Amino acid sequence: MSFTKLSVSALALAAVSATAAAARDQISIVGSSTVFPYTQAVAEQFANNTGSPSPVVESTGTGGGMQIFCEGIGESHPDLTGASRAMKASEWEKCVENGVTDVTEALIGFDGLSLAVSRDNDYDWDLSLGEIYLALAAEVPVDGEWAANPYSQWSDIDSRLPATDIVVLGPPPTSGTRDAFVELAMHAGCEELDYVANGDFDGDWIDENCSRMRTDGPFVEAGENDNxxxxxxxSDQNALGIFGYSFLYENMDKLKGVKIDSVEPDFDTIADKSYPVSRPLYFYVKNAHRGVIPGLNEFVAEYMSEDALAPGGYLSERGLVPLNDERRAELQERVLDGVAMDPKE
Known part of the structure; x- marks a missing residue:
């Protein structure tokens, strides 16, 4: 989405709309489980620096967070939401319908959608996107026909893969991680298959036929708590998991990344996009709550600080891949100035 500077009238309207919020003395934050550890780290730093109550940060998933965030203005509604994808047009429409029309979007950095496995698993995992699709999709090509997924072991897909049951734990439909995984891994993997690549299939066909995860056991929805x-x-050395890079980064003593197309997930491959399933991470803040909810401006300033966002900052120490200097400076200026998303674009 594009942005436009707030007008004086918009600021005045926002201030009036938020007057009911003054009774709450803690910042309220919802949203993505992937963004959660970064926001929680900022919340802890903010509380340590200011002595203010630590913000309440809830891991509701991106979709769930957007729904709660867009329900209205005032003390009963959250101030920020984290997101592992950009806000959808339908979510923005819900915000507008409920008077949440003054929102700043912050792309805070990048993340890799990591596949990981226990370090006790001695196989050198390297999967193509096509193999990931064949393992996890509800429907795949079978003998020249589009049919229910018959694969139960990895070796059924390719004989070089282990003869172990396919068990992959991943996010539920409400998660932005799920949305991103479907778009970046499932759709791209589907397009790699000869059946699709050699057929007369457009993007609408891909969306309709290549988006559903299988529900017969090998793919396990594990909820919003990536931990x-x-x-x-x-505890299960043969299971694979899907989550944001920060969870792999923080558990390197227990887990190892699964290569995708021979590329391991790490800071460099996520930043230069050579790792195939990298994505931007966001938070959204209600400008109507700024200057009304105690400490909100200071919290946003801490999130935008160099201590948090710069290379070597405390968020990169937790796995966030930082923006380059130019993009980070533009982000900091825009978010601190309260530049709002344009509802028309």
């Missing part, structure tokens, strides 16, 4: 996936991988 539960980490725990399961630690």
């Amino acid at each position: 539960l996936i980490v725990q399961r991988l630690d």
Whole structure:
């Protein structure tokens, strides 16, 4: 989405709209489980620096966070939401319908949608996007026909892969990680298949036929708490997991990344996009709550600080891949100035 500077009238309207919010003394944040550890780190730093109550940060998933965030203005509604994808047009429409029309979008950095496995698993995992699709999709090509997925073991897909059951733990439909995985891995993997590449199929066909994850057991929806996936991988050496890079980065003693097309997930490959499933991460803030919810401006300033966002900052130490200097400076100026998303674009 594009942005436009707030007008004086818009600021005045926002201030009037938010007067009911003054009773709450803690910042309220919802949203993506992937963005959660970064926002939680900022919340802790903010509380340490200011002595203010630590913001309440809830991991609701990107879709769930957008729904809660867009329900209205005032003390009963959250101030920020984290997102592992950009806000959808339908979500923006819901915001506008409920009077949430003054919102700043912040692209804070990049993340890789990592596949990981226990370090106790001794196989050198390297999967193509096509193999990932064949393992996890509800429907795949079978003997020249589009049919229900018959594959139960990795070796069924390719004989070089282990003769172990396909078990992959991943996010639910409400998660932005799920949305991004479907777009970046499933759709791209589907397009690699000879059946699709050699057929007369357009983007609409891909969206309709290549988006559904299988529900017969090999793909396991593990909820919005990615730490539960980490725990399961630690206890089941043959299971794979899907989550943001920060969870792999923080658990390198237990887990190892799965290469995709011979590229390992790390800071460099995510930043230069050579890792095939990298994505931007966001937060959204209600400008109507700025200057009304105590500490909100200071919290946003801490999130935009060089200590947090720069290379070597405390968010990169937790796995966030930073923006380059030019993009980061533009982000900091725009977010601190409260530049709002344009509802028309």
